[in-house]
Amino acid sequence: MKKEMPMNLHELFDTGIDRPLNNVDHVALSHTQLRILGEQGTGSFYFLDLEKLRDNYHRLRRAFVSVYENSQIAYSFKTNYAPVIGSRLKELGCMAEVVSAMEYHIATEVLGYAPDKVVVNGPVHEADFVEKILLDGAQFNADAWYLLDMTGEICRRYPERQFHIGIRLTYPIAEGGFSRFGIPSDATNLQRLREWQAAHRNCRIRGLHSHFSNSSRSLVSFADRIAGLLKASDMLFPEAPPDFINIGGGFFGEMPQSLARQYVETPGFAAYAQQIGQAMRQRFGARSDVTLLLEPGTALIANAMVFACKVLEVKYAEGKILALVNGSNHNINHKWAGEALPVQLVSQRPQAGGAEFDVVGNTCIEKDIMRTGVRGHVAAGDYLVFQYMGGYTNVLKQPFIHPCQPIYCWEDGRVFVGKRQENVNDILATYVL
Ligand SMILES: Cc1ncc(COP(=O)(O)O)c(C=O)c1O
Known part of the structure; x- marks a missing residue:
C-alpha cells in the first residue's frame, strides 16, 4: 500500500526532474525539492530511486545470462530489507536471499515470495525454523555441522518426506579472503558430508x-571463489552435477567516480559475468541445468538510495570549518573501510569556490564525524546528500538519541513514502514502565 505524499510535492517533482539518481556522480534533486522533502519529517531522510534499482537488476541479470544462460539472482535482504525493494524485485522475477526467521517472514508472509524462491542462509537458526523452511521447500544452505544435525533430526521425524539442502563452504581465496562462515572445504569435511548424505536418504x-565479505570485490577474488566451489562440486558430486552453484554476493555496483577512484579495481557487471560465467560454462557447458545463483545486495541497491541531511550551523573552531547536520554516522557508515564517502553539497545560494569543511553529526558523540575535507561554500540551510547509501544503512540505524528517518521513494515520476518517519511511540513500543 503506497502512502502518497501531499499533492504539492508531486507537482514540484513532476515539473522539476526527470530521474533523481540517474547520474551516480550527481543527484538531480534541487535545494527546493530537498527542503520540501525534509519538511515532511524532521529534516533528514533517505531517498530511494526504484527505477535505478530496476536498471541495476536488469543490467546484472543480462550480463550473466549472456555468458551463462542458467543464471538467477536472489537479492540479499539483509543489505536493505525495506519491503518496497523486495516487492519491486519480486515483480521482476528476482529471488530472495534471507538469513533469519525475520527476513524469511518479510519475504514469504509480507511480500508473498514462494518458499522455493527463497534462499535461506545464515549461521544461527532455531530448530523450529529449520523444520519450517524444510517443510516449506525453501532453498536452505546449511552453514555449520550443528545445522546438519538439526536437519538430520527433522529427516528422521518425517521419513515419508523428501527434503533438499545446499551446503555453505569456506576455503581460502585471494586478497585476504577468509570466512568464518560455512563448513571448511577440506578432505575431512567433504568426506563427512558424503557420509552424512549416505546416512540421510530422504534429504x-x-x-x-x-x-566472502573479507576479500576484495576484485576479479581475482571471484576467480578463486568460483574455483573453490567447482573443485568441491567435483569431489562431492562425482557422478551427476549438482542442481546449483551459489557464488554469494560481494559485487561492486555502479558508483560515483569519487568513490571508485579509492579502489584498486571496480569491475563492472560484464567483467564479473565473464569471470564467473565462463568458469561455469567450461565446467558444465553453455546450456547446462546447473543454476548459477548470485546473491547481490550492494550491487543492486547501493547506488539507488541517497541520504540527505540539512546543515543546521557552520562553526569555525581550531582552524576547522564544521558543518553540523541533522543526520549522523549511524545513517551512513556501515561496512566502510575508511573510504571518503561520496557527498554532494546542494546549496541554498550556490557560490563558486569555498573551503574544505567537515560534516559533523547529531549524536553528541565526538567521533560522529560523517566526512572530512568536503570542498565548497557551505552555509546553514544547505543540504548534504550522501550517495551510494542503499546498503547496510537504514537497516543498521538505531534510534540512538533521535528516532529513525523516513525513506521517500521515486517511481514513475511520483514520490511516495517507503518508510515513515519514526516517532517516540515507535521506540517505546517494546519497553515497559
Ligand atoms: C550470504 C550472503 N550473501 C550475500 C550478501 C550480500 O553481500 P553484498 O552486499 O556485498 O553483495 C551477504 C552480505 O553479507 C551475505 O552474508
Whole structure:
C-alpha cells in the first residue's frame, strides 16, 4: 500500500526532474525539492530511486545470462530489507536471499515470495525454523555441522518426506579472503558430508554455496571463489552435477567516480559475468541445468538510495570549518573501510569556490564525524546528500538519541513514502514502565 505524499510535492517533482539518481556522480534533486522533502519529517531522510534499482537488476541479470544462460539472482535482504525493494524485485522475477526467521517472514508472509524462491542462509537458526523452511521447500544452505544435525533430526521425524539442502563452504581465496562462515572445504569435511548424505536418504544435498565479505570485490577474488566451489562440486558430486552453484554476493555496483577512484579495481557487471560465467560454462557447458545463483545486495541497491541531511550551523573552531547536520554516522557508515564517502553539497545560494569543511553529526558523540575535507561554500540551510547509501544503512540505524528517518521513494515520476518517519511511540513500543 503506497502512502502518497501531499499533492504539492508531486507537482514540484513532476515539473522539476526527470530521474533523481540517474547520474551516480550527481543527484538531480534541487535545494527546493530537498527542503520540501525534509519538511515532511524532521529534516533528514533517505531517498530511494526504484527505477535505478530496476536498471541495476536488469543490467546484472543480462550480463550473466549472456555468458551463462542458467543464471538467477536472489537479492540479499539483509543489505536493505525495506519491503518496497523486495516487492519491486519480486515483480521482476528476482529471488530472495534471507538469513533469519525475520527476513524469511518479510519475504514469504509480507511480500508473498514462494518458499522455493527463497534462499535461506545464515549461521544461527532455531530448530523450529529449520523444520519450517524444510517443510516449506525453501532453498536452505546449511552453514555449520550443528545445522546438519538439526536437519538430520527433522529427516528422521518425517521419513515419508523428501527434503533438499545446499551446503555453505569456506576455503581460502585471494586478497585476504577468509570466512568464518560455512563448513571448511577440506578432505575431512567433504568426506563427512558424503557420509552424512549416505546416512540421510530422504534429504538430498543438491548444491554448494559460498560468500566472502573479507576479500576484495576484485576479479581475482571471484576467480578463486568460483574455483573453490567447482573443485568441491567435483569431489562431492562425482557422478551427476549438482542442481546449483551459489557464488554469494560481494559485487561492486555502479558508483560515483569519487568513490571508485579509492579502489584498486571496480569491475563492472560484464567483467564479473565473464569471470564467473565462463568458469561455469567450461565446467558444465553453455546450456547446462546447473543454476548459477548470485546473491547481490550492494550491487543492486547501493547506488539507488541517497541520504540527505540539512546543515543546521557552520562553526569555525581550531582552524576547522564544521558543518553540523541533522543526520549522523549511524545513517551512513556501515561496512566502510575508511573510504571518503561520496557527498554532494546542494546549496541554498550556490557560490563558486569555498573551503574544505567537515560534516559533523547529531549524536553528541565526538567521533560522529560523517566526512572530512568536503570542498565548497557551505552555509546553514544547505543540504548534504550522501550517495551510494542503499546498503547496510537504514537497516543498521538505531534510534540512538533521535528516532529513525523516513525513506521517500521515486517511481514513475511520483514520490511516495517507503518508510515513515519514526516517532517516540515507535521506540517505546517494546519497553515497559
Ligand atoms: C550470504 C550472503 N550473501 C550475500 C550478501 C550480500 O553481500 P553484498 O552486499 O556485498 O553483495 C551477504 C552480505 O553479507 C551475505 O552474508
